[in-house]
Amino acid sequence: MDQGTWQLVLDSLGPLLSGTVRGTIPLTAASFALGLVLALLVALMRLSSVGVLRAVARFYVSIIRGTPLLVQLFLIYYALPEFGATWDPFPSAVVAFSLNVGGYASEVIRSAILSVPRGQTEAALTIGMGYATTMRRIVLPQAARVAVPPLSNTLISLVKDTSLASSIQVVELLRKASEIAAPTYEFFALYGVAAIYYWVVCLVLSFAQTRAETRLNKHVAR
Amino acid sequence: MSGVSRVDEPEDADGVGGVDGAGGPGGRALLEVRGLRKSFGDHEVLRGIDASAASGTVTVLIGPSGSGKTTVLRSLNALEVPDAGTVRIGDVAVEFSPALRGRALQRAATRLRAQSGMVFQSHNLFPHLSVLANVMEGPVVVQGRPREQARAEAMVLLERVGLAEKAGQHPFQLSGGQQQRVGIARALAIRPQIVLFDEPTSALDPELVGEVLAVMKDLADQGWTMVVVTHEMRFARRVADRVLFLDGGVILEQGPPAAVLEDPREERTRRFLRRLVDPI
Numbered sequence: 001m002d003q004g005t006w007q008l009v010l011d012s013l014g015p016l017l018s019g020t021v022r023g024t025i026p027l028t029a030a031s032f033a034l035g036l037v038l039a040l041l042v043a044l045m046r047l048s049s050v051g052v053l054r055a056v057a058r059f060y061v062s063i064i065r066g067t068p069l070l071v072q073l074f075l076i077y078y079a080l081p082e083f084g085a086t087w088d089p090f091p092s093a094v095v096a097f098s099l100n101v102g103g104y105a106s107e108v109i110r111s112a113i114l115s116v117p118r119g120q121t122e123a124a125l126t127i128g129m130g131y132a133t134t135m136r137r138i139v140l141p142q143a144a145r146v147a148v149p150p151l152s153n154t155l156i157s158l159v160k161d162t163s164l165a166s167s168i169q170v171v172e173l174l175r176k177a178s179e180i181a182a183p184t185y186e187f188f189a190l191y192g193v194a195a196i197y198y199w200v201v202c203l204v205l206s207f208a209q210t211r212a213e214t215r216l217n218k219h220v221a222r
Numbered sequence: 223m224s225g226v227s228r229v230d231e232p233e234d235a236d237g238v239g240g241v242d243g244a245g246g247p248g249g250r251a252l253l254e255v256r257g258l259r260k261s262f263g264d265h266e267v268l269r270g271i272d273a274s275a276a277s278g279t280v281t282v283l284i285g286p287s288g289s290g291k292t293t294v295l296r297s298l299n300a301l302e303v304p305d306a307g308t309v310r311i312g313d314v315a316v317e318f319s320p321a322l323r324g325r326a327l328q329r330a331a332t333r334l335r336a337q338s339g340m341v342f343q344s345h346n347l348f349p350h351l352s353v354l355a356n357v358m359e360g361p362v363v364v365q366g367r368p369r370e371q372a373r374a375e376a377m378v379l380l381e382r383v384g385l386a387e388k389a390g391q392h393p394f395q396l397s398g399g400q401q402q403r404v405g406i407a408r409a410l411a412i413r414p415q416i417v418l419f420d421e422p423t424s425a426l427d428p429e430l431v432g433e434v435l436a437v438m439k440d441l442a443d444q445g446w447t448m449v450v451v452t453h454e455m456r457f458a459r460r461v462a463d464r465v466l467f468l469d470g471g472v473i474l475e476q477g478p479p480a481a482v483l484e485d486p487r488e489e490r491t492r493r494f495l496r497r498l499v500d501p502i
Contacts, residue, residue, distance in 0.1 A: 117346075119342060119344055119346035120346060120348065122340075122342070122346065123342065123346035123347070123348070123408075124348075125299075125301065125331075125335060126299055126335055126338070126339065126340040126409070127339070127359060127360030127364055127408065127409075127411075127412050128332065128335055128336050128360055128365065128412060129360075129363070129364055130332060133363060133364070137359070137363060138348055141350045142348075219349055219350050219392045219393075220349060220394060
C-alpha cells in the first residue's frame with residue numbers, strides 16, 4: 001500500500017470509530033436488550049400450559065428462523081410504510097434485530113430453563129412460592145448460568161449482523177467505511193479497518209463473557 | 223395470601239418447637255386423608271388410601287418400591303395431584319377431583335402447601351443461595367416476615383441442626399448429610415404444621431445417615447408432627463408412633479411399630495421386612 005492509502009486509513013480511524021460508537025454499539029445494545037425481554041416472554045409462552053400461547057410462540061420462532069435476516073430487515077423498513085407506518089432507518093433496524101434476537105434467544109432461554117432440575121421448582125413450591133416467584137428467585141438465576149455461553153454467541157453474531165443495517169441507510173461502522181471507500185476506490189483498506197473494529201468489539205465481549213461465566217459458576221461444584 | 227385460618231403460632235424467635243394446636247375440638251386429627259386415588263396412565267398407583275395423624279406424632283410409611291408411599295407423601299402437598307380423595311391438614315381441606323383444575327387447583331395447592339414443609343431425598347437446596355439464604359427464602363420472600371426476625375429465627379434453626387457455623391457457605395461446600403440438615407431447617411423455617419420427609423437418607427453415604435436421623439429424632443422429641451417415607455427400620459422402630467405398610471397402592475397394615483415391624487399380621491409385610499434385614 002502506498003503513502004496515500006496509509007493516510008486514508010489513518011484519516012478514517014476517527015470516522016469509523018464514531019460509526020462504531022454511535023451506530024453499531026447502540027444498535028447492538030438496544031436490539032439485544034429488547035430482544036432478550038422478548039425472548040424471555042416467548043420462552044415462557046413455549047413452556048406454558050396454554051396451547052394457544054405455545055402455538056403462537058412456535059409460529060413466531062419458526063418465521064424468524066426460517067427467513068433471512070436481511071429480508072426481515074427489508075420487510076420492516078420498506079413494507080411497513082405501505083401500511084401507513086413511517087420509519088426512520090435506526091428504529092426500523094432496532095425492531096428487526098430485536099425480533100430476530102427474540103426468536104433465536106428464546107430457544108436458548110427455553111432450554112436453559114428446562115435444564116434446571118425439576119426438584120428446584122418443587123422445593124420452591126413447598127416453601128410456598130407461586131409460579132412467578134419461583135421463576136424469578138429460583139429458576140431464572142440458575143438458568144442464567146446455562147444460558148450465558150449461547151447468549152454470548154447470539155450477542156456476538158448480532159454485532160456483526162448489524163452491518164446489514166447499512167443496506168437500509170443506517171449510519172454504522174460498515175456504512176461509514178463504504179462512504180469513505182466509494183470515492184477513493186480504497187475498498188480493501190477501508191473494509192480491512194472495519195473488520196478490525198468489529199473484531200475488537202467482539203474480543204471485548206468475549207472477555208466479558210468469560211467474566212460473567214466465572215461469576216455465575218462461583219457457587220457450583222466443578 | 224391464602225385465607226388460611228391458623229391456630230396461634232409461637233411468637234418468640236425460638237418458636238421452632240412443635241407447633242401443635244390445630245388439633246381442634248374433640249381431638250380431631252391434624253392430618254387426615256380420605257379415599258386417595260391416583261393413576262399414571264393405566265397404572266393405578268394409589269387405590270384408596272385412608273389415614274390420619276394426630277398432632278405431635280410421627281408417622282412412618284414403609285413398603286416396597288412402587289407401593290405408592292412416595293406418591294401418598296407428595297399428595298399431601300399436591301406435588302402429585304390425586305385423581306380423587308380428600309387431604310386435610312389443620313383447617314385446610316382440599317377435595318381432589320378431575321373438576322378441580324387450572325387456577326382453582328393452583329389456589330388449593332398453594333393453601334395446602336402452606337401447611338407443610340418438605341425434605342427431599344435429593345435435598346434440592348437452592349445452589350445459588352447461601353445456607354442462611356436458603357433457610358430465609360420462604361419466611362422473607364413468601365411470607366413477608368421482617369428480614370432481621372427471619373434471620374434470627376433461621377440462625378436458631380441452623381443451630382438446632384448443628385450448622386450455624388455454615389450459614390455463610392453455599393450448598394456445594396457441604397457434605398450430603400449437612401445439605402440434608404439444611405434442607406430440614408429450610409422446611410421448618412416456614413413454620414409448617416407438618417413436616418414431610420421423602421426418603422431423606424436414601425441418597426446419603428451410610429456414615430452420613432446417622433446425623434440426619436438424629437436431627438429427625440430431635441424434632442420428634444420436640445413435638446413436631448412428621449410424616450416420613452423411609453427404609454430405615456431402626457428409625458421407625460425407635461421414633462415412629464405409627465407405621466403404615468403400603469403395597470400395591472393400598473395400606474396393607476398399620477399400627478404402632480412394635481406391632482407392624484415386630485409382629486406383622488400380613489405375610490406380605492413379613493416378606494418385605496425379611497428382605498430388608500437379609501437382602502441376599
